[in-house]
Amino acid sequence: xxxxxxxxxxxxxxxxxxxxxxxxxxxxxxxxxxxxxxxxxxxxxxxxxxxxxxxxxxxxxxxxxxxxxxxxxxxxxxxxxxxxxxxxxxxxxxxxxxxxxxxxxxxxxxxxxxxxxxxxxxxxxxxxxxxxxxxxxxxxxxxxxxxxxxxxxxxxxxxxxxxxxxxxxxxxxxxxxxxxxxxxxxxxxxxxxxxxxxxxxxxxxxxxxxxxxxxxxxxxxxxxxxxxxxxxxxxxxxxxxxxxxxxxxxxxxx
Amino acid sequence: xxxxxxxxxxxxxxxxxxxxxxxxxxxxxxxxxxxxxxxxxxxxxxxxxxxxxxxxxxxxxxxxxxxxxxxxxxxxxxxxxxxxxxxxxxxxxxxxxxxxxxxxxxxxxxxxxxxxxxxxxxxxxxxxxxxxxxxxxxxxxxxxxxxxxxxxxxxxxxxxxxxxxxxxxxxxxxxxxxxxxxxxxxxxxxxxxxxxxxxxxxxxxxxxxxxxxxxxxxxxxxxxxxxxxxxxxxxxxxxxxxxxxxxxxxxxxxxxxxxxxxxxxxxxxxxxxxxxxxxxxxxxxxxxxxxxxxxxxxxxxxxxxxxxxxxxxxxxxxxxxxxxxxxxxxxxxxxxxxxxxxxxxxxxxxxxxxxxxxxxxxxxxxxxxxxxxxxxxxxxxxxxxxxxxxxxxxxxxxxxxxxxxxxxxxxxxxxxxxx
Numbered sequence: 138x139x140x141x142x143x144x145x146x147x148x149x150x151x152x153x154x155x156x157x158x159x160x161x162x163x164x165x166x167x168x169x170x171x172x173x174x175x176x177x178x179x180x181x182x183x184x185x186x187x188x189x190x191x192x193x194x195x196x197x198x199x200x201x202x203x204x205x206x207x208x209x210x211x212x213x214x215x216x217x218x219x220x221x222x223x224x225x226x227x228x229x230x231x232x233x234x235x236x237x238x239x240x241x242x243x244x245x246x247x248x249x250x251x252x253x254x255x256x257x258x259x260x261x262x263x264x265x266x267x268x269x270x271x272x273x274x275x276x277x278x279x280x281x282x283x284x285x286x287x288x289x290x291x292x293x294x295x296x297x298x299x300x301x302x303x304x305x306x307x308x309x310x311x312x313x314x315x316x317x318x319x320x321x322x323x324x325x326x327x328x329x330x331x332x333x334x335x336x337x338x339x340x341x342x343x344x345x346x347x348x349x350x351x352x353x354x355x356x357x358x359x360x361x362x363x364x365x366x367x368x369x370x371x372x373x374x375x376x377x378x379x380x381x382x383x384x385x386x387x388x389x390x391x
Numbered sequence: 392x393x394x395x396x397x398x399x400x401x402x403x404x405x406x407x408x409x410x411x412x413x414x415x416x417x418x419x420x421x422x423x424x425x426x427x428x429x430x431x432x433x434x435x436x437x438x439x440x441x442x443x444x445x446x447x448x449x450x451x452x453x454x455x456x457x458x459x460x461x462x463x464x465x466x467x468x469x470x471x472x473x474x475x476x477x478x479x480x481x482x483x484x485x486x487x488x489x490x491x492x493x494x495x496x497x498x499x500x501x502x503x504x505x506x507x508x509x510x511x512x513x514x515x516x517x518x519x520x521x522x523x524x525x526x527x528x529x530x531x532x533x534x535x536x537x538x539x540x541x542x543x544x545x546x547x548x549x550x551x552x553x554x555x556x557x558x559x560x561x562x563x564x565x566x567x568x569x570x571x572x573x574x575x576x577x578x579x580x581x582x583x584x585x586x587x588x589x590x591x592x593x594x595x596x597x598x599x600x601x602x603x604x605x606x607x608x609x610x611x612x613x614x615x616x617x618x619x620x621x622x623x624x625x626x627x628x629x630x631x632x633x634x635x636x637x638x639x640x641x642x643x644x645x646x647x648x649x650x651x652x653x654x655x656x657x658x659x660x661x662x663x664x665x666x667x668x669x670x671x672x673x674x675x676x677x678x679x680x681x682x683x684x685x686x687x688x689x690x691x692x693x694x695x696x697x698x699x700x701x702x703x704x705x706x707x708x709x710x711x712x713x714x715x716x717x718x719x720x721x722x723x724x725x726x727x728x729x730x731x732x733x734x735x736x737x738x739x740x741x742x743x744x745x746x747x748x749x750x751x752x753x754x755x756x757x758x759x760x761x762x763x764x765x766x767x768x769x770x771x772x773x774x775x776x777x778x779x780x781x782x783x784x785x786x787x788x789x790x791x792x793x794x795x796x797x798x799x800x801x802x803x804x805x806x807x808x809x810x
Contacts, residue, residue, distance in 0.1 A: 152602035160609025194594055221597045243601035243635050245608035245628070335663025336689065350669070350681055357670035360700075 174203030310367030482545025
C-alpha cells in the first residue's frame with residue numbers, strides 16, 4: 138500500500154519537513170511539501186494526494202483554517218494534524234473540524250507511518266451498510282438485533298451503552314472526541330456532559346474488556362476522547378516505541 | 392440634569408461600568424442635595440442675600456461634580472480635589488485625608504500638625520464643627536465605613552460642606568475601584584503574556600526535538616545500519632525522548648508555579664479522571680499494571696481539574712518509574728469527612744524516613760533515585776502546591792513490607808458554599 142501513497146506534508150519548519158521527507162521517500166511514500174496553508178491549498182487544487190500531514194501551528198492562515206478549507210474541498214481525504222503535547226483543546230478542535238487523527242510532536246517515524254496507513258486504509262474502505270454486522274477482534278455487533286457478543290458469548294448492554302459501543306466501533310481507529318460522542322448518542326445539548334460519558338465508558342469497559350484497568354478495545358485518548366482499537370492485537374505494537382528487532386509490518390496490505 | 396447627562400456621557404467614553412455606577416450614584420446624590428438646597432432657598436425667599444449665596448453654592452456644587460467626573464483616575468485624586476474645592480468654593484484652605492492611601496492632601500495654608508488633625512477627624516470625629524475654632528470638618532464615609540476626613544477653612548455652609556464631603560468620598564471610592572480594575576487587568580495581561588511565552592517556548596523546543604526524533608527513527612526504519620550504528624541511533628532517539636519529556640515537564644511546572652495561581656474549580660468525577668491520567672501513561676507502563684480503587688463509583692469533587700491531573704500525573708509517573716517490574720501500581724481515592732484522600736501505591740525501593748519531610752521540596756532528590764533514575768526534583772513540589780491550593784496536604788509512607796504510598800488530601804467545600 139505504501140508505494141502508492143502520496144503525502145502532502147505541510148509544516149512551516151524546514152527541519153521537520155526534511156526529517157520526514159527523507160525516511161518517508163526512502164520507505165516508498167511520495168512526498169510533496171508546503172510551508173504554509175495557502176501553498177497547501179494551491180497544491181491541493183492542482184495535484185492529487187492520498188493523505189495530508191498538517192502542522193496546526195503555522196503562520197499565515199494557520200493550520201486550523203487550512204484544515205477547514207481542505208475538508209470542504211475533499212470530504213473523505215485523510216488529514217492528520219501535527220500538534221505538541223499539552224494542546225488537548227487544539228486536538229479536540231481539529232478533530233471536530235474534520236481532522237482524521239493527530240500525531241503529537243515529537244513522534245517517531247514508525248508511529249507516523251502507522252497513522253498514515255491506518256487513515257488511508259479507512260478512507261479506501263467502501264462505506265459499510267448501516268445494518269451490516271461489525272466485528273473487531275473478539276467483539277461482534279449485530280445492528281439489526283442490537284446484539285453484542287464477545288467470542289460468541291452474548292453481552293448484555295443498556296441502550297446507551299450499546300449506542301456508545303456501536304458508534305465507536307463503526308469509527309474504529311479514529312479518535313472520537315467527548316463532545317462528538319455525547320452529541321451523537323445523547324444529542325447536541327449534552328455535548329459538555331463529559332463526566333456522564335466517562336461513567337458510562339467505565340461500565341462498558343467492565344462488560345467488554347478482560348481487564349478494564351488496562352483496556353484493549355475501548356482506549357482513552359487522554360483529555361481528548363475515546364478510540365476503539367482498529368486492530369486490538371497489533372494496537373500495542375503501533376503505540377509502542379520502535380525497537381531494534383521490530384520491523385514495520387502492514388498486516389492489512391493487500 | 393444637563394450636568395448629569397454631560398458627566399454620564401464623559402464617563403461612558405472614558406471609563407468602565409465600575410466607574411460609571413458609583414459616579415451616577417454620586418451625581419444623583421448631589422443633585423438631590425442641590426434640589427434640597429434650592430427648596431431651602433424658596434423657604435427663605437425673604438432673605439435675599441442669603442438666598443443668593445445658597446443659589447451660588449448649588450451652582451458651585453454642580454461645577455464641582457462635573458469637574459470630578461473628568462478627573463483622571465489613573466492618578467491619586469486627592470491633590471486635584473483639594474485645589475478644586477479651594478478654587479470653586481473660594482475658601483482659604485482645604486485638607487483631605489485618604490485613609491486607604493494614608494495620605495493628606497492640602498490646598499492653602501495650614502498649620503504644621505495638619506496630618507494628625509485630619510487623621511484624628513477620620514478616627515474619632517463625631518461632631519461637624521471644630522469645637523475651638525469652628526472650622527467645618529467631616530468624616531468621609533462610604534455607607535458606614537469611614538474612608539478619610541475633610542477639613543475646610545473659609546465661609547461655607549454646613550450643607551455645602553456635607554455635599555463636598557459626599558462627593559470627595561465617592562471620588563475616592565471611584566479611584567480605588569478603578570485601581571482594583573487596573574490591577575486585575577494587569578494580572579490578566581501578565582497571565583496571557585506568560586501563557587504566550589510558554590507556548591512559544593514549547594513550539595521552539597519541540598521543533599528541533601521532533602526533527603531529531605523523526606530523523607533518528609527514520610534511520611532505524613530504513614534498516615541499512617550496522618549494529619553499532621543502530622545502537623547509536625537508538626541512543627539519540629532515546630535521549631531525544633528524555634529531553635522532550637523534560638521540556639514538557641518544565642513548561643508544565645512553569646505554568647503551575649505562577650505566583651498568582653488561581654483555582655478554577657469545577658465538579659470533577661473522580662474515577663474517570665483517574666482513568667484519563669492512567670491512560671496517559673499507557674505507553675510508559677508496559678511492564679506495570681495499574682489498579683484503580685475508588686470508594687464510590689460516582690464520587691465527585693469540586694476542584695481545579697488541571698491541578699488534580701498534575702498532582703496525580705506526578706504520583707503515577709513516580710510510581711511507574713520506581714515500581715518493581717511486573718508489580719501493580721494502585722491508584723486510590725477515598726472519601727473522608729470534609730476531604731478526599733488520593734493515594735498511589737507501588738512496590739519498589741524504600742524512601743528513607745529522613746527524606747520524607749524534604750521530598751516534596753523543589754529540586755530535592757533522595758539518595759535512592761539521584762543519579763539512577765531520570766528526574767528533576769520538581770514534580771513532587773508541583774503536587775504539593777496543587778494539594779495546598781485546595782487547602783489540603785501531601786505525605787507518604789514507605790517501608791520494605793508495605794511498599795511506598797504517596798498521599799494527597801483535598802478539602803471538599805461544604806455543599807452550597809463558594810467553590
